Amino acid sequence: MASPVITDQQLHCYHCGETCANEKIHVAEKIFCCEGCKMVYHILNQSELCEYYNLNETPGINQRVHVRKDKFAFLDDDKIQAQLISFRDEKQVHVTFYLPQMHCSSCLYLLENLHRLDPGVVSSKVNFTRKEVDIVLLTSQTSLRKVAETLTSIGYEPYISLSDLKEKRPAINRSMVYQLGIAGFCFGNIMLMSFPEYLGIDASEVGLRAMFRWANFALAIPVLLYSALPFYESSWKSLKHKFLNIDAPIALAIIVTFIRSAWEVISGTGGGYFDSMTGIVFFMLAGRIVQDKTYRQLSFERDYTSYFPIAVSVLKENTEVPTTLPDLKPGDTLLIHNEELIPADGILSKGKAFIDYSFVTGESLPVLKEVGELVYAGGKQTEGNIEILVVKEVAQSYLTKLWNRDEFKKQEQAKSVSFVHLLSRYFTYIVLTIALITGIYWQMHDPSRVWPAVTAIFIIACPCALLLSNTFTNGNILRILGRNHFYLRSAQTIEDMAKATHIVFDKTGTLTSTQQQDIHYEGTELTDRQLKQVAALASCSSHPLSKALAKHLGIPKDMEVSGFKEITGKGIEGTVSNDLLRSGSCEFVAGRHSSQPGTAVYISINNKIYGYFLFSNHYREAIPGLLNELKNDYRLSVLSGDNEAEKANLEKLLGRKATLLFHQKPEDKLQYILQLQEQGDRVMMIGDGLNDAGALKQSDIGIAVAEQTNNFTPSSDAIIEARQFSRLTKFIRLCRANRNIVVASFVMSIVYNIIGIAFAVQGNLSPLVAAILMPSSSLSIVLLTFGSSSLLARRMKL
Amino acid sequence: MKISPAIDTRYALTGTRKIFLQKRKIKSMSVIIILLIASISVAALFLVAFLWGVKSGQFEDDYSPSSRILFDDKPSSSTKTV
Numbered sequence: 001m002a003s004p005v006i007t008d009q010q011l012h013c014y015h016c017g018e019t020c021a022n023e024k025i026h027v028a029e030k031i032f033c034c035e036g037c038k039m040v041y042h043i044l045n046q047s048e049l050c051e052y053y054n055l056n057e058t059p060g061i062n063q064r065v066h067v068r069k070d071k072f073a074f075l076d077d078d079k080i081q082a083q084l085i086s087f088r089d090e091k092q093v094h095v096t097f098y099l100p101q102m103h104c105s106s107c108l109y110l111l112e113n114l115h116r117l118d119p120g121v122v123s124s125k126v127n128f129t130r131k132e133v134d135i136v137l138l139t140s141q142t143s144l145r146k147v148a149e150t151l152t153s154i155g156y157e158p159y160i161s162l163s164d165l166k167e168k169r170p171a172i173n174r175s176m177v178y179q180l181g182i183a184g185f186c187f188g189n190i191m192l193m194s195f196p197e198y199l200g201i202d203a204s205e206v207g208l209r210a211m212f213r214w215a216n217f218a219l220a221i222p223v224l225l226y227s228a229l230p231f232y233e234s235s236w237k238s239l240k241h242k243f244l245n246i247d248a249p250i251a252l253a254i255i256v257t258f259i260r261s262a263w264e265v266i267s268g269t270g271g272g273y274f275d276s277m278t279g280i281v282f283f284m285l286a287g288r289i290v291q292d293k294t295y296r297q298l299s300f301e302r303d304y305t306s307y308f309p310i311a312v313s314v315l316k317e318n319t320e321v322p323t324t325l326p327d328l329k330p331g332d333t334l335l336i337h338n339e340e341l342i343p344a345d346g347i348l349s350k351g352k353a354f355i356d357y358s359f360v361t362g363e364s365l366p367v368l369k370e371v372g373e374l375v376y377a378g379g380k381q382t383e384g385n386i387e388i389l390v391v392k393e394v395a396q397s398y399l400t401k402l403w404n405r406d407e408f409k410k411q412e413q414a415k416s417v418s419f420v421h422l423l424s425r426y427f428t429y430i431v432l433t434i435a436l437i438t439g440i441y442w443q444m445h446d447p448s449r450v451w452p453a454v455t456a457i458f459i460i461a462c463p464c465a466l467l468l469s470n471t472f473t474n475g476n477i478l479r480i481l482g483r484n485h486f487y488l489r490s491a492q493t494i495e496d497m498a499k500a501t502h503i504v505f506d507k508t509g510t511l512t513s514t515q516q517q518d519i520h521y522e523g524t525e526l527t528d529r530q531l532k533q534v535a536a537l538a539s540c541s542s543h544p545l546s547k548a549l550a551k552h553l554g555i556p557k558d559m560e561v562s563g564f565k566e567i568t569g570k571g572i573e574g575t576v577s578n579d580l581l582r583s584g585s586c587e588f589v590a591g592r593h594s595s596q597p598g599t600a601v602y603i604s605i606n607n608k609i610y611g612y613f614l615f616s617n618h619y620r621e622a623i624p625g626l627l628n629e630l631k632n633d634y635r636l637s638v639l640s641g642d643n644e645a646e647k648a649n650l651e652k653l654l655g656r657k658a659t660l661l662f663h664q665k666p667e668d669k670l671q672y673i674l675q676l677q678e679q680g681d682r683v684m685m686i687g688d689g690l691n692d693a694g695a696l697k698q699s700d701i702g703i704a705v706a707e708q709t710n711n712f713t714p715s716s717d718a719i720i721e722a723r724q725f726s727r728l729t730k731f732i733r734l735c736r737a738n739r740n741i742v743v744a745s746f747v748m749s750i751v752y753n754i755i756g757i758a759f760a761v762q763g764n765l766s767p768l769v770a771a772i773l774m775p776s777s778s779l780s781i782v783l784l785t786f787g788s789s790s791l792l793a794r795r796m797k798l
Numbered sequence: 799m800k801i802s803p804a805i806d807t808r809y810a811l812t813g814t815r816k817i818f819l820q821k822r823k824i825k826s827m828s829v830i831i832i833l834l835i836a837s838i839s840v841a842a843l844f845l846v847a848f849l850w851g852v853k854s855g856q857f858e859d860d861y862s863p864s865s866r867i868l869f870d871d872k873p874s875s876s877t878k879t880v
Contacts, residue, residue, distance in 0.1 A: 108862055108865050128862040129861065174852055181852070185842070215838075
């Protein structure tokens with residue numbers, strides 16, 4: 001492990017594993033890509049924490065982007081502290097930090113050994129799935145800010161956002177797991193104690209039999225009163241809305257079964273159906289838990305507050321005062337440091353802004369703003385510090401205003417009713433009719449059999465099989481999709497996916513990649529040597545355009561750059577193997593304004609202008625194929641915030657019928673979705689930036705595209721990893737199959753029900769028949785749904 | 799415990815044999831009660847253990863504990879290379 005990590009003849013950083021241009025930065029035999037990585041190694045080495053590197057190869061996080069020294073100054077503020085810490089007394093403070101960089105066991109090791117780096121830390125415990133670390137620290141020896149800075153220095157910068165200022169997130173609801181545990185316990189024991197009942201006990205042992213019955217009775221009570229609570233709650237809610245959902249007949253069946261069984265036990269006429277009742281509750285709760293398995297590491301509820309920092313520096317009489325965002329007032333002057341987000345609309349008052357709006361629009365190339373220009377909130381400054389005069393409060397800014405619209409304040413009402421509930425409604429009516437007819441029949445022929453026959457119908461005909469097939473199929477499909485990096489918010493989303501008729505795409509960042517640009521050169525032909533020179537010059541700069549250019553041309557190793565100068569917002573110059581190169585804006589290189597509408601980097605060598613590199617959006621590889629597949633089955637639209645430069649290209653991809661709209665503001669996108677919905681379309685919106693957030697929320701199903709799931713995505717119903725985008729049609733097909741599987745297993749459960757009802761209407765449903773029919777129908781349905789959805793997924797190669 | 803008259807009518811046996819059988823029934827019944835109590839209390843023990851485990855969050859993070867166990871408390875000095 002002491003030798004540098006060398007693969008493919010390339011040098012990789014010992015800390016983060018990125019390729020290193022040369023061997024300049026090293027400690028002993030270990031090579032680092034930048035001073036930041038070397039620094040982290042130093043810190044760890046001093047504290048004897050190098051085990052970090054033994055657990056995983058190159059576990060570190062790249063440190064090229066430096067974090068500002070005073071970034072966490074706001075943590076000294078008492079008011080902010082109070083919002084973040086979970087517990088405090090005179091001696092110690094408990095705090096939980098979210099560390100999105102956490103990714104392997106090395107991280108775990110390092111973070112749990114935090115006390116060795118900062119003696120003031122009493123303990124640190126990692127929750128890996130949530131990427132959180134709970135830290136207990138001594139206020140006498142360290143502070144919140146110091147701990148945050150220590151974490152930052154080793155590459156785990158705590159992510160503290162404006163949403164932390166709001167109320168604490170609710171604790172995870174575990175009650176359903178408890179309910180399942182209790183139901184399982186009671187079900188198992190009741191089954192065991194029902195055996196004498198099934199097998200027929202010797203008439204001589206009535207005492208024993210009565211004891212078993214009473215024990216079953218006692219064990220069924222917790223199931224009735226505690227485990228079945230979710231069904232009562234949900235059916236009560238639906239009845240209040242004058243709607244019969246699937247839980248209503250189930251709650252009815254549970255209660256009827258219990259009453260009848262209790263009456264049988266008390267009167268000594270029979271053993272009751274406690275085993276079936278607890279069994280149903282157990283299986284249905286299990287199904288719910290399978291279905292509700294959520295991706296806790298992902299958040300589907302992000303609004304702008306999760307992107308925005310908790311505090312910014314406000315300049316007051318030339319000193320920086322950390323101020324929380326809600327306290328910002330128009331007229332304040334903000335100091336926005338390099339790599340910081342602009343939290344409010346304002347006028348640029350000092351410096352040159354190079355703003356990366358990729359959070360907002362998905363556009364990866366930064367926009368240049370000059371002093372006096374209006375800058376909108378949500379952008380990230382990428383070069384140097386700027387000062388901004390706030391003109392609007394945070395909540396009133398162009399971007400954030402969207403969230404204050406009434407549509408977003410309303411509690412999200414049930415967007416659509418699942419077909420399962422509609423099915424169950426018919427089902428309930430049919431069952432009620434059968435029960436009524438049976439009741440009347442027996443009333444006329446043999447009144448003593450009315451009660452047993454009618455209750456038996458309710459017991460046997462409860463739509464639990466339907467509910468089971470639904471929850472288990474949904475759960476399995478969510479799991480299959482999750483395995484393919486397509487994460488749905490809830491089971492209802494599956495149905496919404498299947499029902500969509502109109503797909504709306506955002507262009508920038510969704511159809512095109514934010515990671516890559518198409519670059520092509522126009523002008524006088526450059527020789528290989530000249531190209532290498534340009535690449536060498538570009539590789540010295542941290543500007544996104546230069547970086548992209550260097551990546552495009554390939555970084556040469558044998559070129560020395562001297563006299564490198566970077567003029568912020570203009571360009572770079574330097575001498576590369578005795579030639580003076582300049583690269584940058586037209587103004588900087590050629591001294592005139594550019595006539596080129598797109599983003600271009602001009603090149604001059606020894607003061608002779610050669611030409612320019614034109615940057616354009618790069619469509620994701622899979623897009624043409626995907627659009628081709630979707631074109632026939634769906635109406636398609638593309639909404640773009642950009643100009644119409646790409647119109648011809650898009651028309652070729654989407655076909656004639658598609659709607660293409662340009663210059664769309666966030667509000668326009670939302671309006672367009674509304675308009676489609678009024679026409680009766682079910683809209684699937686696919687977007688990535690904050691500017692799509694309104695449309696994503698309004699649409700029937702909003703899918704956010706993320707380059708990495710750790711990255712931040714606007715609130716949506718589903719998150720898809722960009723690499724999986726090409727498989728969208730497969731995912732949709734799987735969601736559509738979901739319905740068929742549920743219906744198929746429903747038919748099967750009806751067959752079971754008919755057999756059961758045939759016994760029940762005659763008034764002689766023996767506990768043994770019920771005990772065999774109930775679990776075996778439930779189990780076979782679970783197997784059928786799981787099996788068929790898994791088989792389908794395998795056939796689709798998902 | 800009271801013995802039902804059914805037993806007497808069922809078996810046409812001699813007096814001593816009858817008494818012996820009745821005693822065995824009583825015995826088998828109390829054994830079943832003991833078994834029942836034992837089995838339910840063992841099951842209840844597992845239920846409590848399960849609920850306890852859920853409550854303490856054991857099912858929430860299934861990655862850290864499995865890796866944590868592999869860490870040595872003190873890395874040996876040999877890892878300090880510089």
